[in-house]
Amino acid sequence: MTLNEARAPFVKSEASVSSMMRDVLFALAMLLVLPVVHYGIRPLVMAGVTMLACALYEILFSLIQTKSISLSDCSSMVTGMIIIMLMPLNAPLWLPCAAAAFAILVAKMPFGSIGHTPFNPAAAGVAFATLCWPKQMFSYFNPAAAGTIPAYGDFTAALAPSPAAVLKSGLKPDILPLDMLWGVFAGPLGTTGILIICACGLFLFAKRTARWDITVSFLIVAALIAAFFPRIACSSLTSVKYELMSGSLLFCSVFMVTDPVTAPHRALGRILYGAFAGFLIMMFRRFGAFEQGACFAVIIANAAAPQIDALLVGSQRLGDEPYDE
Amino acid sequence: MTNKRNLLRETGTIFLNGVFFKNPVLVGALGLYPVVAAGYNMKNAVELSLLFLFLSLPLNLLFCLVGEMMSVWIRPGLVLTASAVLYLPAAWLTEKLMPGAVTALGMFASLMICNSVILSRADEYAPTHIGWAVAADAVGGSVGFSLVICLTAAIRELWLKGSLWHTNMGVYGTADAGVSLPFFGFILLGFFAAFVQWANEKRSQKAEKRRVPRI
């Protein structure tokens, strides 16, 4: 019997990495529908430019490496789409391209591309953009006063604080939780369509592309912290509604923490991992420097994933010496 | 004559190893703190490089002379003690060459006393090697450290402010203070280390091809 060594994500024979990535791309594309209907073709332009940038960076790295170019798994497209979903629509086009450059050239390709990345590349790219250009990352235009939104160039518009920013300052957002379901409020491009995110999540769980146990444990822990330690003066239920629907928490629970490459491989491990990530994201919201810390929380959770696996398996492996003394 | 030529050649090799092929920061993963935390502008980089040289060379030469006389268990403590004492003239000299340097650097300068490159070379290398080798190693390591910190600082300062040593270079500095954070230093070091590793790999491939097989 020949044993073939496979690399993550470990999929059953009827699925493949390409089919999983196509499912995720499809789900992410659905998130673009409402913004396109409300604001014109700019979301499509941003998504197209970012995905193209991701592909070009991957090709460039492969050429330097003198390795064969392979984009068929669509992983770089998924990275590009996730990056754009976490950015404001009024962000300049170079911003997602810069995040994409970091995601592909630093967080993905040097580690051996898909299957070996220790961190979610999109989370790393967005974290980089947040630290280097926080003003551009958290300036959201007011949807009510948007006017005509240009497809390509920079545009100035009246700004509005996102519900996440308002919660961070200890105040209650103006918008009612029920109204947040329709997605017409200031925030990152792909994180405001709450109902669509939920539908995408169900789609990915049904296709077994994403693991529901990670998302459920993530949301339960986040909800419990929101309920017992609300950031604003309101009932526990209202606090839970605002925390789950503001910022990129829900988007992160469906599209980022469920990354099969960086998540633990065992069921109990995934539950612990999801819970830890949920705890982290709430800590970043409360104590972090920025109104949104989803990408930072995902990175730290990714670093903890091998430890969680090792804890459950109970093995200790001594690695090779990584460098000369 | 042959011995002198060999000694010079070996000294040269030791020096070049310290500068590039076995760069203490990029190959040994030592002395990371000043590069990532303080190496975000050229002024800091040059000041720390000078301090490194003025501290490393006398400390290594001292332990080349007396290191073997000490017990192995007590030597690290004595190396730190000597480093603490020699830090004072080193800081004074750096301050003389660049007034206000040590005061401005603050904690970054003070922690050079326990820089892992300096201490590890004084404790492990210097006591068991001859003076020429130790001097070459100390100077080579200093040059290597300086190259790394200056290159890192140049990139970060250019990107942050579009300037080098507070002189506008005509480049638009686009990034916010994020690039002056330690994480960016580590990312740059990762790419530099990859370059050195690639160069070493090419070098060993060439050496392998040049080797004449014995019949």
Place this chain on the structure above:
Amino acid sequence: MTTFVQMLLTALLAVTAENILFAGGIGFSHALRAGRRPKTLGLYSIFVTVFTLISMVSGSLLAPLLAGSETLTVLRPAILALCAAAAYIAASFVIKTFFSQFYRKYGKLLSPAAINTVVLSMPYVLKSFKLSLPDAVGFALGTGAAFFLAALVFSRTSESCKNADMPKAFSGLPAVLLYIGILSMAFAGFTGGKLF
């Protein structure tokens, strides 16, 4: 009780928002080396914690003395380093004399644990963050825990930082440095800027 809670909170801050390793870039050379020896990682971290505590407490006790005179202020870095050297020599002597078997097995861990930037940065952290003695003790203990967690994370990085699919140039240390950079970026999400 309040003092204990204060210490605990400061310790928690030292692991998270004020993590001097990831957010400050301090002590990685030793954390990487500790991670390469998972079997002695726990003991190494305990030694680091003890010496960090000694450094913090001595820094706290010496601070009013050193602030008194301008000459002593100039000599401050040297004096603090001398105290750390004395602590190492004293600890080594005591363990070597009274616990010789333990020393023979684990003595090699003492010098890297006692002499590193994490330990020697404590008096500066004390001054920078204006910590009271209970806070200082909590911070030192938290930093020891942060060192342990960092080394534990690095003990697993060999799997992702050395594989057949990655470019040879990045295999090993370069990938480890990128790994540290990305993780450090995450901790910067707490501080938003420089720690010191």
